Amino acid sequence: MSEPKFAKFAPVESLQATAYVVGRCDELCIALNITKLQKLLYCCYGTVLGRFGMRLVDEHPVAGPYGPVFPEALRSLQFFGIDAFRGKAAPEAEGLPEAVRAVIDETLENFGKFGAEELSRWTCMAGSPWYTVTKGGSSPYRTLSDTDIKNYFRAYVLL
DSSP states (O other): OOOOOSOOOOOBOHHHHHHHHHHHHHHTTOOOOHHHHHHHHHHHHHHHHHHHSSOSBSSOOEEETTEEEOHHHHHHHHHHOGGGGTTOOOHHHHTSOHHHHHHHHHHHHHHTTSOHHHHHHHHTSTTSHHHHHTTTTTSOSOBOOHHHHHHHHHHHTOO
16 A cells, blocks of 8 residues: 655644544534544554554553553543534644545544443454453553554455
């Protein structure tokens, strides 16, 4: 799969990406809770990595007990709640190339129709990057491999 030709972009800060995803979900009428938001952020990370070969956010996902999470973003969400991210400007994320923002929108539209529990199960399926790094769930809290994520999303999502 060839990667599109446009200027390279830098990963955005995970809290900026979180605010952007919350804003887009609100515009697309996608209901959120913290778990679903973390899984959608992971799906965006994976599709952008798979499509463009570049990381969306500056933070690597870690294998939490219920699937991949972004620790800094998760701590902020747990402390402040999702509402703290509503209506917040996300200039770093809004400044991403249009093609990247289009992939994020498509990802949210596709994965946003699923609930938190369904997304958690999907991200933990046998063969997933989470499953691989945790040895089937027996060894969580390890950083997921970008190579595994990119290859998984290219093989199973970006068909």
